[in-house]
Amino acid sequence: MIELERVSKYYGNRVGVDDLNLSVPKGQILGLLGPNGAGKTTTMRLITGYLEPTKGKITIAGYDVVEDGLKARRRIGYLPENPPVYPDMSVEGYLTFVARIREVPRSEVTQAVQHVMGRLELTNVRKRLIGRLSKGYKQRVGLAQAIVHTPDVLVLDEPSSGLDPKQITEIRELIRELGKEHTVILSSHILPEVSALCEQVAIINKGKIVAVDRPKSLAQHIQGSATLKATVKGPREDVVRTVQQVEGVLAVKVTKEGEGYVSLSLDVVKGSDPREELFYTLAGRDWPLLELTRQEANLEDVFLQLTTEEAGAKEGQRRA
């Protein structure tokens, strides 16, 4: 339903996105995850035809967004990061206006607006001015304007930004519902959001897609390279030096230090489990091990590993 082939967008000589390939099949919810400035908004604007790619090809339901712009755009509903809502219009008035712009046939406008207001639970506030609504309701209006012309594809840029936790839960529930009927691509820098909603995640960093997979599989990629958390009663420097020498331990970081004890976070070699050796080594030095836990990698670790230069370099060294 959404295809990007070798798409680049440069702003002058500045890279917005570089050589992106992405394919979202019908009915899927794909999350585009990346830190600030990674290129998420640029990707969204390219897909929706608001920006033209410098290079490459984008198609929506088979229509090229540049050559067949109108046909492609009819199939897209877009919720920008800051939706241009009109504060002085009523909810119903605004949605009617959008339905006309989006070329809903005249005879169907009223029904389309009623339907979408029902769907997003806006019927009770239909006469209210948008400017007087809470941020959560404004976001519902934003979603309503995106679906009023029943598009195949929904493009949602940071749909929960600026919402409180209760509103976030509500918006997520709505997006999950919408995902049953639409193909959705949403951008976010919030990991739990992406893991909770999306079947596929594309991680974008510095304009490039660095990984695409199911959230679970992404985490499994680096599983085995789990971290150990240990608290040891003993002198800081000696403990760190000794632990560093245990086979399978890659790096040691002190996370906390108290009177006579030290807490450590240990990176370990993929697939190895140095816990036993660690126990005997510390016992041999008469340093009681107060705590030892193993933490499997999660999506957050993958994200950090793929988007942090320092971590990336470290991973490179490990592989080498």
Ligand SMILES: Nc1ncnc2c1ncn2[C@@H]1O[C@H](COP(=O)(O)OP(=O)(O)OP(=O)(O)O)[C@@H](O)[C@H]1O
């Ligand atoms: N109109 C523009 N002119 C010049 N550079 C731009 C423009 N828009 C974006 N960029 C640059 O392109 C890169 C990608 O920006 P983009 O807004 O797509 O990132 P993002 O992932 O959406 O970030 P955020 O989460 O902060 O919104 C950044 O380096 C940004 O500075």
